[in-house]
Amino acid sequence: MAAAAGAGILPPMDAIDPPGRPTLDPTALDPTALEPGALDPTALEPGALEPGALEPGALEPGALDRLFREARTAYAWKPDAVPDDTLRALHGLLKMGPTSANCSPARFVFVRSDEGKAKLKQALSPGNVEKTMSAPVIAIVAHDPKFYDELPRLFPHADARSWFAGNWSLADTTAFRNGTLQGAYLILAARALGLDCGPMSGFDNARLDELFFAGSGWKSNFLVNLGFGVWGPEYTRAPRLSFDEACRLA
């Protein structure tokens, strides 16, 4: 059933993952293949993906590699365009990620025209100009502070609009929290569709909002550069915190 539903939404794989897209060498996860200092093997905790750790219904390890283990932040891009159908498929996936009371506050602008990029460039931090301008598409992840006006339709089970209308602080916190989640869903959905991502928060939010959202009231959160990454030897993976450092069992 899932395949039948997806058939009408997803573009053919060769449209979203052109032949020749570089994939990371799986042996890069073998500690013996690592350059000294390149990676802390314990940060990957490969034992966590041993078959015994996977619940029935878990994604196959190759899918977990694409979403997490081998996926890297991209800073340089092939010139290949991202088809409109792929952007629609991207939104079709990310919108299904959960938000509180189904409030769905995120709003997205996919910038890809020369005119749009020139406008966006004015708000970027100097160090982010090249890596952003060279991306075929830049997603502005924003949110609508008045998201609650859609709640009678999005959450018809209760009068959820009244929880937020008139309570600016709760509405603002809710929009930022859930809009950020939806930006993360966008990153994972993009990776699932064969795209690479370069998230960016180094820009002037107020300036971007003047340039793109005057009149709408939408607020920018962060950017996600999208396309097909070009990988250089300098892009070594930085370590992550271990389970014991980042987690507590209670």
Ligand SMILES: Cc1cc2nc3c(=O)[nH]c(=O)nc-3n(C[C@H](O)[C@H](O)[C@H](O)COP(=O)(O)O)c2cc1C
């Ligand atoms: C919300 C967010 C904002 C970021 N902002 C910037 C940025 O302004 N400039 C930049 O060069 N990288 C930026 N990054 C990239 C991170 O440094 C990078 O994703 C992180 O180091 C992990 O790299 P990896 O995916 O290759 O392991 C940002 C990442 C995120 C998620």
